[in-house]
Amino acid sequence: MITTALDSIIRKDSLIIAFLFVGVVVWFSYLISSKLTFGRIHGSAIAITLGLLLAYFAGLDTGGSKGVADYPLLAGVSIMGGAMFRDFAIIATAFGVDTDDLKKAGLVGASSVIIGVVLSFVVGAVVAVVFGYTDAVSVTTIGAGAATYIVGPVTGAALGASSEVIALSIAAGLVKSVLVMVGTPLFARHIGLDNPQAAMVYGGLMGTTSGVAGGLAATDPKLVPYGAMTATFYTGVGCLLAPSVLFFMVRGLM
Structure with a gap:
């Protein structure tokens, strides 16, 4: 029953799980930036580096082509990292500038x-x-x-x-x-x-x-x-x- 419920959540709320996953990676990256580099290397750069490393090792493990999104639990990352959200973020940044x-x-x-x-x-x-x-x-x-x-x-x-x-x-x-x-x-x-x-x-x-x-x-x-x-x-x-x-x-x- 528990396995069935988790599988249902993963399928229906994959995008929410992707946001949670990315949020944890970003939080951890800013923690590294603050504690280990004392702010000299920005947390966003560390987060991107971690993301690339995770995608690389996930590809080696699964033999797939979508990075961590090849894992069923993180399938929502392919949507979150797609062109739609990327372009939305860029447009939102541009509209925030006077x-x-x-x-x-x-x-x-x-x-x-x-x-x-x-x-x-x-x-x-x-x-x-x-x-x-x-x-x-x-x-x-x-x-x-x-x-x-x-x-x-x-x-x-x-x-x-x-x-x-x-x-x-x-x-x-x-x-x-x-x-x-x-x-x-x-x-x-x-x-x-x-x-x-x-x-x-x-x-x-x-x-x-x-x-x-x-x-x-x-x-x-x-x-x-x-x-x-x-x-x-x-x-x-x-x-x-x-x-x-x-x-x-x-x-x-x-």
Whole structure:
């Protein structure tokens, strides 16, 4: 009877179980961030890393292709991690930003967003070509991932990239996020990152919201809102430019 009841709950409420599972992973990640790294590595970066590791080992164990969602108990993760919830989260973030706030950063702040997206994209695209990718879709997706681990999968889904390429784009964005988190407090003094204007420009250039927020939190918590503000716009601009203008440029070149 108990087994039957549990099976019924798993089938009917798989999405609720997925939210519970992800909530536990996020809670544990922020605990690690607080107790082991003293906030220098943001909890979101640790959570993403754990998620990738869990997906990898679940794939080895089950021989499937959906990560932890191949386990019946966690089947709801495939819905929670699908395109619908991902795009909803991105749109919700964009609607939470007041465009008037961007004007406070001036022309320099606005320009930093465009420069940051294009520069990161070019670096990621060049690396993709060096490692043997020659089709425009894959190069664009990996280049977008170098911008942020959100822009990468959004671009890949829009262009029809393979799941392997999308995973690489997420990994590229994750590495960038961790590097920004760790490097920001180390180099902040040398680059004059000690005022709101500099934080907004920095957020526009780096772009990774979690990386910038975590790095600025370790540098000066008062700077976090300013850096996160332009970093949020960076994600939106990347999602607009990568699968459109930048993709057409890459296709034209290749």
